[in-house]
Amino acid sequence: MPESLTTTARPMIELQQVTKRFAGQAEPAVNALDLQVPEGEIVMLIGPSGCGKTTSLKMMNRLIEPSSGRIVINGEDVTDVDVDKLRRTIGYVIQQVGLFPHWTIGANIATVPKMLGWDKKRTAARVDELLALVGLEPKDYRDRYPKELSGGQQQRIGVARGLAADPAVMLMDEPFGAIDPVTRDRLQDEFLALQEQVKKTICFVTHDLTEAVKLGDRIAVFGQGGRLHQLDVPSKVLSEPADDFVAEFVGGGAAVRRLALVTLDDMPLRDVLKAGAGRVSRGDLVAEVDGGGKPRRWASVPGHEGRDIPLIYVDKDASLHTAVDEMLTHHVPVVAVVDGARRLVGALRWEDLVNERDEVVPTGSAGTAAADAAAGA
Structure with a gap:
């Protein structure tokens, strides 16, 4: 098990010996996982298909219930709190976006604030603020419907919706995975610029090592059975793989990927x-x-x-x-x-x-x- 990294930021998310067993499967999907995500950082979860990275992410907001272990967010053990209350305090952005097709863009972004009982004036102001934040003119987009937007614009709305209630934590499951390469690269740049402003604590699942290197403050490399092989800053993952599995996963393109770390x-x-x-x-x-x-x-x-x-x-x-x-x-x-x-x-x-x-x-x-x-x- 990799040692926890020293950091001046306190852990905002902690998984302590978290295990998930699915019925009918001999081996656990995630086994005794220890993971710390420092406050204000982006930690990229990456690994081969079926390695437990998405399962680990979904246990953080209890879309999947852990079989054992503790999940601590902002100092609170969330394994026994009201699940609906928990999810309203965590932003969640997925690849499919999941916008309600018959609701306007404004109504989609306002989903969680309405659940929290925000008044109309406060909600409307937040919707306009977030549209501007993700680079979409409020007066041009708040009353449109999802089908009127491009895939990249819909993904921006997904990010805005995840930020709506100003959560301290955001979980992102391959949010840019279905976007064409040119749009994806632009969205990644915009996402980094946005993070400079909002400074959220983010867990981000990706299958793309180049994306992990570009976006992550740290990269968590998962292997089969939800084993965490290495958690480190991108340059260390690329230049000093913790074991043979990480070295093979990083592959021969590590030198090229390290170009992204030099400005x-x-x-x-x-x-x-x-x-x-x-x-x-x-x-x-x-x-x-x-x-x-x-x-x-x-x-x-x-x-x-x-x-x-x-x-x-x-x-x-x-x-x-x-x-x-x-x-x-x-x-x-x-x-x-x-x-x-x-x-x-x-x-x-x-x-x-x-x-x-x-x-x-x-x-x-x-x-x-x-x-x-x-x-x-």
Whole structure:
């Protein structure tokens, strides 16, 4: 059993020797599980099909009753409390969304507040607040019906509904699993931005290791029989698997996945001269910028003279994985790095990742793996 991680945050969710046995099955679905979820963190539950991760999640709000053990949420043993009261204090978001098709979006989001007896004014204000929070204009969406929304929009409504009563804990069961890859990636980004604001304690089941690495503060790797093989921060799961099972589950793509853990802020960026700002030497990287400092085009890219290199930009808070993906997608040897106002702050060149990695890659296993992955791309 992995040792509990040291953390300054108190555990918001604790599973203590929790076991679930289903009738007719010789082995337990979950066996003597100990798991701590620190307050304000996202813990991703991942593992092969049938490993007990969804069963563990559903025991937290007692959609499935544990056979034995204790479940403590916010300091209270919930195994003996009123189950309806418990579920109204925990947000729950699933892959199928489960919106009521004949109710408006506003009515769907208001489900739990109405159960809790909120008055109409307070409920309406909360609905509008949450629609705005998930990026949907209240006046445009509150009176629509689920069938009028795209899959990605419906999933945002599912998240909003889970947040409606401002629960301290949210349980999420593959909420983005049925969404197309492009929309899914965007929803993941929006989800992380949302979590920066709301700071909920979240248990999130996924089958996708890339999603677990991107979203999780910690990853809990489950094996058959609900055994927890490793609970750790993503970089440790990828670079220091606890046993052979975790190593095999993580697989050969670990180096590429570690790219998501390195941000461009961690990388030494190339200086970029601004066209017209002074004397330019042959080896200088030069960009044309507008009056606000936003890059328009490359004026000179050393080693690619005479070639029109498209100017692709990446936010400085983005991951190295994003930058490499942009280079590969657009077949460019360099990306411009910009700040939140899209002002130029530097550049990242492919040759820096491949040829000079000892100087440019940040220290630590994640940085070394980034260069390895780039070199092999």
